């Protein structure tokens with residue numbers, strides 16, 4: 001709800017009280033955006049819900065409320081429609097004044113939160129020596145955008161990469177490393193392992209086919225856990241190699257994240273077991289230490305356990321997450337912790353959250369949220385695969401987006417007989433390609449599966465990054481054409497004459513509302529939708545209203561609308577992790 005809506009809400013509430021008495025002081029006026037612009041900008045629907053309680057016709061109630069309602073500083077005279085809706089239309093000079101106010105504001109009317117707090121976004125989180133797959137890509141893109149938005153509104157955000165850098169798979173990997181490169185574990189020099197995923201596959205193969213190898217691998221896990229120097233050295237080598245590969249992707253995506261992998265919590269796992277035992281939650285089942293979950297049963301109706309410590313003494317993914325929750329609430333003092341993984345892990349998080357709650361490790365003022373998302377599908381509607389049927393390599397996918405966007409650009413340049421430098425072309429191709437992948441992901445409701453299609457995401461039409469970037473570039477080309485420096489426009493008195501101007505202006509004023517919504521619901525696609533409509537409204541305005549050819553005061557006012565649109569697009573896209581281009 002934005003400031004205007006807030007004000008109107010309280011005015012309707014006052015009118016209700018004046019008309020019917022203080023017993024209605026707490027009644028929600030049900031003030032919502034108008035269902036159709038025909039009816040104005042907002043409507044208050046309270047009369048309908050009060051009708052039964054008051055034993056009166058909704059229309060009669062509406063008439064009495066409107067009689068006491070003074071919104072003349074904001075709205076035209078309220079109208080009563082249909083069964084008893086109160087319709088409110090913002091006055092043009094009110095909108096102009098609001099726009100004039102945000103013009104001078106670097107934050108474009110988006111206030112910082114009154115109570116900033118420490119918030120943790122746990123995202124990306126790939127696994128060492130395994131491929132970073134499209135699921136991790138989704139987590140990275142959505143997580144980064146959420147972090148950007150929370151940072152922008154003033155929270156103290158910790159971006160954590162919960163890398164899978166610990167666990168039994170390292171026994172196998174280090175044993176294999178000893179086999180292929182015995183020196184690597186003792187010498188100081190780093191080693192080029194080459195393709196780590198291939199390395200993983202080979203190690204797995206040896207593990208599966210050789211009993212002796214398997215046994216050595218098991219011992220290697222114990223050596224790792226007890227901190228044997230050479231084993232630790234091998235472990236570090238593997239992590240280092242993966243880290244380099246992950247970093248390349250983060251650089252390409254322009255994502256900042258702080259690594260705090262599973263190994264970080266390793267020293268804390270023993271206490272998790274001890275404390276769960278003390279609080280009486282821990283039970284033994286099949287020689288493993290478990291907590292039985294309330295409300296979770298298997299197919300046979302048996303209560304489902306969350307395994308805390310396996311029969312061989314090893315710990316689980318869940319144990320680490322329990323230790324992490326404690327650390328994050330106690331040491332990091334986080335008030336909200338968000339986990340970005342695919343919906344397939346919702347069972348895991350429900351279990352972990354429940355145990356942490358029952359152990360009273362999550363204080364009342366702390367919120368833990370699994371920010372889940374659907375699968376990435378290929379055009380055939382099945383899980384996305386490469387042509388050879390393997391999982392798609394992220395690097396390849398991003399590179400292909402860039403190559404394709406370069407091809408599109410070359411065609412466009414050829415058709416319009418435009419010449420550009422190689423540097424220009426490479427830059428546009430990279431930004432458009434990466435933005436297209438990001439935007440395609442962000443513009444979907446994250447809860448749904450989404451179909452990955454290069455053709456669709458690179459299209460200049462529709463709710464796509466190229467369309468958005470193009471709208472931004474258009475604002476810039478207007479300035480170039482008129483020889484105008486937007487930044488030197490200063491505070492212009494905006495005048496709104498045409499419908500399309502008014503529509504654009506109202507939309508520009510809704511940015512804070514959208515951002516507040518995303519902060520609460522963690523759904524970045526709402527921001528995409530907002531920007532898409534903004535581009536649309538801007539393009540309609542530009543079709544209907546001459547800018548550079550208008551007489552001076554109108555020209556300046558319209559240029560100022562273009563500039564506000566540009567700033568809003570740039571800010572909004574930036575919050576999605578998308579860079580804008582002055583020309584494309």
Ligand code: ARG
Pocket residue numbers: 122124125126127162163164321324339340341
């Ligand atoms: N490494 C995990 C995976 O690839 C994701 C970790 C998510 N974060 C967490 N705290 N569990 O599936």
